[in-house]
Amino acid sequence: MRGRDTLTDIVGVKSFSESFFFIVTGVMPDARQTVCFDACLNILMDHGLTPGAMVARIVEDSVPEDMQVAIAAGLLTVANRHVGTMAGAGRLLAEAMQSGEAPETWAARTAARFRDRKRRVPGFGHPHYSPEDPRATRLFEVAMGAGCEGRAIALLKTLGAEVDKTLGRHLTLNVSGAMAAILTEIGFPVEAMRGVAVVGRAAGLVAHIYEEKQDGLTRSLLEMADREFTPGADGEGQPT
């Protein structure tokens, strides 16, 4: 694996998170980076009955012998509407860091640009959490505790202040924004950020699918859906 002997240097020596970080970046993370990376992987692991979890459970009910099929189907929902804005926020931060502009200048310019285009600033806004997304707050706390808080997190917070000023109302800095900042902080590349969400979610889906094998939630759900939503259901049933 990337120039190291997998069997002697990785297996039995490194944690999954360390190996994952290493196989993507080529750099073995230090303890500080590992704490932050683990926090990001864990924060998206479970979110109750998300669309992806429902998809995985329904597919599991149809294909009980092949868990990878249900996981793959569930992962297909990890798109822009849900966790996709992470990479968008990561790209903004990368631009800011390369531009060399003063943070406030960059933030004001960026906030204005999104307002003018009437587009949402990636990493900000949440339908339920305000003024703070507790997951973002916790991630920042962990990063600070690990000694990781640095330039990217500061930039994102500055951007948040300018977004509020520009719009005249408060937008929550959400968990996707926080993850983007922390992953930037520890040197994880923007282009692979969605992979962190995907792997974290994959673990959560394994739990959902295993639970489905026991509690059979899907059957109740399908029956309920059938009852509620099938107009003029005629008992046609499914093909055997």
Added chain:
Amino acid sequence: MRGRDTLTDIVGVKSFSESFFFIVTGVMPDARQTVCFDACLNILMDHGLTPGAMVARIVEDSVPEDMQVAIAAGLLTVANRHVGTMAGAGRLLAEAMQSGEAPETWAARTAARFRDRKRRVPGFGHPHYSPEDPRATRLFEVAMGAGCEGRAIALLKTLGAEVDKTLGRHLTLNVSGAMAAILTEIGFPVEAMRGVAVVGRAAGLVAHIYEEKQDGLTRSLLEMADREFTPGADGEGQPT
């Protein structure tokens, strides 16, 4: 396409069903085969809110710009539990036709073999339809009308009679069994039979997804599921 010029010999000249049959088998179907093939493709096109339709609708809600993702996810449910027994029945029929045994002998032997192994005979049994699966009945009617009824259909019906005798109770000859017999009749290979179900369903999923873009069934469904099934839901919401 298989030795023919696609642009001059297929496009504008052949129907989709004819081309599909041809690209798989290398034989251009005659009118008789085409009627049967169309009937098989159509019979699985829509079955209301099947698991696959629900999966496709939920994924569509997450990934509205990429219909192929929702279709692919929905198709992953087209497995053994739902339409998968078609190939099993097709294999039985192929064995029977190659064996050269008298139909009754083969059927009695096969019924006994499945009973002894306590396994279900593919193509028989249905949770709702009895004594007949109206879809199977209709497919046989179409095949007979087209002049396709022949040896495979007769074999399957003989097998059904022996299954009933062996078990001492009636098992419905279901739509999967009927499709297997008819596709065998028209020379469509067993190994590609599931593809007929998949293509038929893909068309049905396009309709579900297009409808979802308008009626937004998924949102109601997700809210309902959340209300009914999330123990101690704490309003965590989804990540943005």
Added chain:
Amino acid sequence: MRGRDTLTDIVGVKSFSESFFFIVTGVMPDARQTVCFDACLNILMDHGLTPGAMVARIVEDSVPEDMQVAIAAGLLTVANRHVGTMAGAGRLLAEAMQSGEAPETWAARTAARFRDRKRRVPGFGHPHYSPEDPRATRLFEVAMGAGCEGRAIALLKTLGAEVDKTLGRHLTLNVSGAMAAILTEIGFPVEAMRGVAVVGRAAGLVAHIYEEKQDGLTRSLLEMADREFTPGADGEGQPT
């Protein structure tokens, strides 16, 4: 199905293409529309060893018992880079038809807009075909033969002329653009257009997968890839 009795009005009566058009639009197509719809479905059915075909073949080699898995994986490549521009072209045509503008005015304005944004006009350009994409040419020929050539096709050709004028060089009107125009002509909704590509491709993938079961192309391909691209391959092999 959409208010009709599937067993008596669809199965054995309508072709797959007619049923597919009907289940999506709610309108049973006439002979004219059916010819055009079949042509669009067939044109994308096979294109040799496309990325999707390779994906489907590799997955088939790993999961030989579940063809729907290989088909689903292959369909995931039917995205913007390949056939995705169809819906983009369809949306342009829908705007043009609703705007009530004179075709030349709309076309000139649209061509200029894309040039100014340095973005490619959907439906135009092809790496190999110039000045014409023979598939587009054939589709238009079929549409004209069926008596379907109308406003949408004329608009797209006008747009092509203006694109050439604006850029000062010729861009090929490609097959995606032609399909968008013809599907618009026959009343198939823009939002479901990608579904036509997906269903056509699904049929083609069934043929690839069935062929793979016989000729085992994937094994040669994997060995070749291993030989050519694995730096320092150490014979680790795959887990069993």
Added chain:
Amino acid sequence: MRGRDTLTDIVGVKSFSESFFFIVTGVMPDARQTVCFDACLNILMDHGLTPGAMVARIVEDSVPEDMQVAIAAGLLTVANRHVGTMAGAGRLLAEAMQSGEAPETWAARTAARFRDRKRRVPGFGHPHYSPEDPRATRLFEVAMGAGCEGRAIALLKTLGAEVDKTLGRHLTLNVSGAMAAILTEIGFPVEAMRGVAVVGRAAGLVAHIYEEKQDGLTRSLLEMADREFTPGADGEGQPT
């Protein structure tokens, strides 16, 4: 998460592996279990240009903006032919442990049963590695070092000895068998074992996809495949 507060008890406190184990089993693993679980997750993370890696890379080339699609496609290959025998081996071990039989009795009986049915014993055999699969050897070493070696590992080794005796030749105890034994040892349920392979592989696929964004292996591969395998390639090209 399973009765614990995710933000205070998991994020920033537990590693990804600990959380993954916990969310599936409901039991927080101790240090000993965590070492073994990490080793299993890491061992399948990377295996060079596996079929799944090729699938993910090809899909990435078509859908560069949505990494989850390429990951999902790649994961669909994690089926029986590759890592699927893990659960089979796990089920054998679970039966042995519940049966209360003497290990040698159970092993001899089981080896004979598979020989009589002419079926492969899950967890044994490898096309390249003999007499030992170095990955299995390393996993057992890690388990022993962590103090995890116990009854399940002993049972599997006993089974291996009886398999060799029964067949009259040596079959390698492979990595899937070793993982099944170690996961059984640490209390990870058989029904969720494939999930460990899937999550490990998902991390490896992120690395492949990220690399693909840089080195564009797929393009060379597709060109090579086109050159080598397309009989009578006529330059039709792909649809735009």
